[in-house]
Each structure stands twice: as C-alpha cells, then as structure tokens.
Amino acid sequence: MELPERILYLLDEHRRKEIDLRDVEALTRCEPSIIKGINRFFANKLAKEGITTVRDLSQMTEKSLGAIEDDVLLKWTMAAKILCSYADLKDVEKVAGQKRVILTGIDSAGKTSTLRSLQEMKTVLDPQPTPGVAAEKFLFIGHNLSVFDLGGQKTFREMYLKNPDDYFSETMLLVFIIDVQSYSRFQEVFDYFEEVLGVLDLIGERPLITVHFHKFDTHPKATLQANMSHIKQHIDKTLKEKGWTNVFFFNTSILEIRTIISAFSTVFRAISPMTQVLNDTLRYYSELYDLHAAFIVSKRGMVISEYSTRMRSEDREQMFEDIYKEVVNSPEKIIRPDSREFGEKQPSKRYVIRSYPTGTYIAITPLNVGSEGDLFLAMLNQDLEKTPETFGDDFSQSIDLWVRHLFLPSDATAITS
Numbered sequence: 478m479e480l481p482e483r484i485l486y487l488l489d490e491h492r493r494k495e496i497d498l499r500d501v502e503a504l505t506r507c508e509p510s511i512i513k514g515i516n517r518f519f520a521n522k523l524a525k526e527g528i529t530t531v532r533d534l535s536q537m538t539e540k541s542l543g544a545i546e547d548d549v550l551l552k553w554t555m556a557a558k559i560l561c562s563y564a565d566l567k568d569v570e571k572v573a574g575q576k577r578v579i580l581t582g583i584d585s586a587g588k589t590s591t592l593r594s595l596q597e598m599k600t601v602l603d604p605q606p607t608p609g610v611a612a613e614k615f616l617f618i619g620h621n622l623s624v625f626d627l628g629g630q631k632t633f634r635e636m637y638l639k640n641p642d643d644y645f646s647e648t649m650l651l652v653f654i655i656d657v658q659s660y661s662r663f664q665e666v667f668d669y670f671e672e673v674l675g676v677l678d679l680i681g682e683r684p685l686i687t688v689h690f691h692k693f694d695t696h697p698k699a700t701l702q703a704n705m706s707h708i709k710q711h712i713d714k715t716l717k718e719k720g721w722t723n724v725f726f727f728n729t730s731i732l733e734i735r736t737i738i739s740a741f742s743t744v745f746r747a748i749s750p751m752t753q754v755l756n757d758t759l760r761y762y763s764e765l766y767d768l769h770a771a772f773i774v775s776k777r778g779m780v781i782s783e784y785s786t787r788m789r790s791e792d793r794e795q796m797f798e799d800i801y802k803e804v805v806n807s808p809e810k811i812i813r814p815d816s817r818e819f820g821e822k823q824p825s826k827r828y829v830i831r832s833y834p835t836g837t838y839i840a841i842t843p844l845n846v847g848s849e850g851d852l853f854l855a856m857l858n859q860d861l862e863k864t865p866e867t868f869g870d871d872f873s874q875s876i877d878l879w880v881r882h883l884f885l886p887s888d889a890t891a892i893t894s
Contacts, residue, residue: 480498480499480501480563484501484559484560484563485498486513487512487513487556487559487560488504488511488512488513489510489511489512489513489514489515490513492510492511496511501560501563501564502564504531504560504564505530505531505532505535505560505561505564506530506531506532507530507531508520508529508530508531509523509528509529509530509531509533509534509553509557511531512531512534512553512556512557512560513556514549514552514553515553519544519545522542522544522545523542523545526539526542531557531560531561532557532561534553534554534557535554535557535558535560535561537554537557551758551761555754555757555758558753558754558757559754562753562754577623577624577625577645577646577647577648577649577650578615578622578623578624578625578648578649578650578651578652578748579624579625579627579644579645579648579650579651579652579684580592580624580625580626580627580652580654581627581629581637581651581652581653581654581673582629582653582654582655582656582666582669583629583631583634583662583665583666583669584606584628584629584630584631585606585629585656585659586629586654586655586656586659586666586691587654587656587691587692587731588607588626588627588629588654589605589607589611589626590602590731591654591689591691591729591731591737592611592613592624592626594731594734594737595737595738595741596613596615598734598738598777598778598805599734600731600732600734601731602731606628606629606630607626607627607628607629608628609628609633610625610626610627610628610644611625611626611628612624612625612626613626622745622748625644627644634669634672637676638672638673638676641676641677641679641680642680645673645676645677645680645682646680646682647682648677648682648684649684649685649748650684650685650686650687650744650745650747650748651673651677651684651685651686651687652686652687652689652744653670653673653686653687653688653689654689654691654729655688655689655690655691655708656691656692657690657691657692657693657701657704657705657708658692658701658704660704663704663707663708663711666708667711667712667715670712670715671715671719674715674716674719674721675719678719683721683723684723685723685724685725685744685747685748686721686723686724686725687724687725687726687727687740687744688712688724688725688726688727689727689728689729689740690705690708690709690726690727690728690729691729691730692730693705693728693729693730693736694730694732694733705728709726725740725743725744725747727739727740727743735778735798735801738777738778738779738801739780739797739801741779742778742779742780742781743780745779746780746781746782752782755773755781755782756782756783756784758782759771759773759782759783759784760784763784763786766858767858768784768856768857768858769785769786769788769837769857769858769859770783770784770785770786770788770793770796770856770857771783771784771785771854771855771856771857772797772800772854772855772856773844773852773853773854773855774800774801774804774852774853774855775804775851775852775853776804776805776808776851776852776853777805778801778804778805780797781852785857796839796857799830799831799839800830800839800841800855803830803841804841804853804855808853811841811842811843811853835859836859837857837858837859838857838858838859839855839856839857840855840856840858841853841854841855841856842854842856
C-alpha cells in the first residue's frame with residue numbers, strides 16, 4: 478500500500494518513480510533530494526555539511542547554512558521529520574485505528590459522561606451505566622484513535638481482568654477516572670487500579686496512563702482537595718511499587734468542560750507521533766519572533782500544539798482559559814474582522830483580546846484565512862505591533878502547511894473540528 482497523499486505531497490514528483498512508495502523506512506535512507514524543493518545543487522550543499530540522507534536532515538539542529546534560506550531549511554527539516562516519524566511507527570495501520578485508548582474505573586465514576594462531553598464539546602450528563610464495552614473513534618492530528626469505554630460494574634471488571642488480552646492489549650493510553658466525591662468507595666478504586674496495572678504487566682503493555690480526579694466540583698473545595706490528596710497518595714504508592722512513571726494527573730468536571738478538553742488535549746498530543754513536528758515549528762517561530770507563548774487551538778478548544786517559555790503553570794492555565802473562551806464562544810469575531818467589537822482598532826488580521834499588568838498581550842488569528850476558520854493561532858508577546866502580518870507570510874504558511882494539509886484532512890469528521 479502506498480503512502481497517504483498527505484505524505485506523498487512532501488516528495489519530489491519526479492523522484493517518486495525511482496523509489497518504492499510502499500516502504501517509508503527506505504525513504505529515510507534516500508538522499509534529501511527526494512523531498513520537494515531540494516534540487517541537486519541544494520543536495521550537494523547539504524552533503525558538504527554531512528547531511529546525506531533524509532534521516533540526517535530530520536536530526537539537523539543547525540538553523541542556518543548560509544547558502545540556504547533559513548525558512549526554506551526549516552521547511553525541509555520539518556518534512557524530513559514527518560517522513561521519519563512515519564517510518565519510526567512499527568505499524569502505521571495501528572496508529573490509523575487499531576491502537577486503543579481505554580477509559581476505565583469503577584461504576585458511576587463518570588466515564589461515559591466524560592466521553593460524551595468530549596464528543597459534544599459541552600456538558601452531557603449520562604447517568605445510564607455502560608453495559609460492557611462501548612467503542613468510539615476520534616480523529617486527532619491526522620490519525621484515528623479507537624476509544625473504548627469499559628463499563629465499571631463489578632461483573633464487567635472481573636471479566637476484563639480475567640481476559641486482559643481481549644480488553645487491554647494494544648493500549649497506548651489508559652484513562653482511569655475516579656469520582657473524588659465518593660469517599661466510601663475509595664478502597665474499591667485503589668484495588669481495581671492495582672489490578673489493572675497488574676494485568677497490563679502480565680500481558681506486557683506499558684501505555685501512557687492518565688488519572689482523572691473527576692467531579693471536582695459542587696462540594697466545598699477543602700473537602701475535595703483532601704479527598705484528592707488521599708487518592709493521590711495511594712495511587713502514587715501503587716505506581717512506585719510497580720515501577721510506573723509515565724503518568725499524568727488532572728482535575729476534571731463535566732460541569733467545567735474546559736477541564737476535560739484540556740486534559741485530553743494534553744494526553745492526545747503525548748501519544749501523537751506528529752506532535753513533536755508541530756511543536757518544533759511553533760518553537761522555531763516563537764524564538765525567531767520573541768513570543769512568550771504560542772498555541773494552535775481548534776474552534777472547539779482542543780490544543781493541537783503549544784510552546785511557552787518559562788511560564789508558571791497557573792499563568793499558563795489562565796492564558797489558556799482566556800484563549801479558550803474567545804475561540805469557543807466568539808470564533809466569528811476572529812474569523813470576520815468587521816464583526817470585532819472590542820479591543821483597540823486593529824488591522825484586518827490582528828485580534829488583541831487581553832492585555833495583562835505585565836505588559837503582555839494575547840493576539841489570536843485564524844489559520845488558513847478565507848477558510849471556515851476552524852483552527853486558530855494564539856500568541857502571547859510584549860509588542861502590540863507584533864502580529865502575523867509583520868512576521869511575513871512564511872509564519873502562517875508554514876504553520877498552515879503542517880497543521881492543515883498534513884494532519885487535518887478536510888473530509889474527515891474530527892474531534893479537532
């Protein structure tokens with residue numbers, strides 16, 4: 478089977494006839510000239526620097542080579558990174574739909590409501606218990622994720638644990654959801670969490686684990702905080718005893734949908750093989766134009782990529798909350814400049830939504846201007862005059878290339894849309 482069109486797009490049309498398009502690993506050993514735009518002259522320039530293969534180019538750390546414009550070199554390097562990211566996947570088809578994301582926990586923890594709220598990007602209460610296993614598919618940064626919601630009743634939990642190969646094999650992300658308000662059932666939660674880790678070890682699976690301290694609302698904050706501390710102490714002890722280190726923790730509530738979207742944005746990026754390519758692009762331009770932070774956000778509030786420099790976690794959360802509110806609640810004001818009703822009067826592509834006491838500003842602009850505006854670039858900086866217009870076309874064009882053309886097929890129904 479040939480490579481997907483979004484990958485073939487990176488290759489020189491004339492060189493395609495010379496290579497086996499079914500073997501992406503072989504592509505990484507080819508000369509850089511298989512990449513679109515790298516002719517023999519530039520290939521020789523790269524060879525003089527010791528860059529003789531696509532793999533060499535993907536690992537390049539220099540930002541300037543003199544004979545090649547910096548922005549052109551960046552695009553070639555990113556193209557090489559994408560090809561190598563595909564090659565490094567042992568089985569591309571698994572990433573396209575077979576690798577599993579598991580939602581588990583005891584009954585009434587809020588697993589199904591979490592999944593439904595994530596699908597709808599709004600609070601969805603689903604009090605009905607899940608009868609066994611419910612499967613859904615999401616598209617994130619260009620590949621499908623198979624999400625399995627495991628019903629939490631005791632009978633079903635016993636079935637999963639007795640047949641772990643059927644329910645936990647090929648798992649790349651396990652989301653364990655805990656109701657922090659149900660203190661009387663904490664021991665049941667701890668026992669099941671330890672049993673799940675045990676069967677994962679038994680079948681040789683070591684997925685990324687994320688623990689949601691769920692329903693973090695309604696009750697007095699001090700009570701919930703105490704409950705969460707109690708849970709985390711036990712969970713940390715179990716993780717340490719079993720040697721697990723690849724674990725995230727989140728406070729979530731379907732009454733505050735942003736908490737769920739933020740949590741899944743973080744872990745979906747962590748399991749995406751293309752995340753580093755996007756992050757490298759944001760980092761390059763953020764450093765080039767002295768931005769404090771940059772986010773690529775979908776119109777539903779999913780963070781596709783982010784970069785920030787030495788920000789406190791609470792500052793980052795506040796900034797993201799501001800961005801989330803504007804992108805989700807008022808996307809038309811960003812997409813159509815004439816409808817902007819607040820902030821200083823700005824040129825057509827600039828949108829300043831907030832100034833902070835530190836003298837910094839957040840500006841949001843749509844990517845791929847003229848489209849339906851489903852992706853946005855948010856930037857934090859200290860210069861009000863710095864907008865994508867002053868950065869030059871290379872900034873938005875490069876971001877747009879990697880995000881839209883390669884990772885977000887327009888004909889797919891995606892969680893990021």
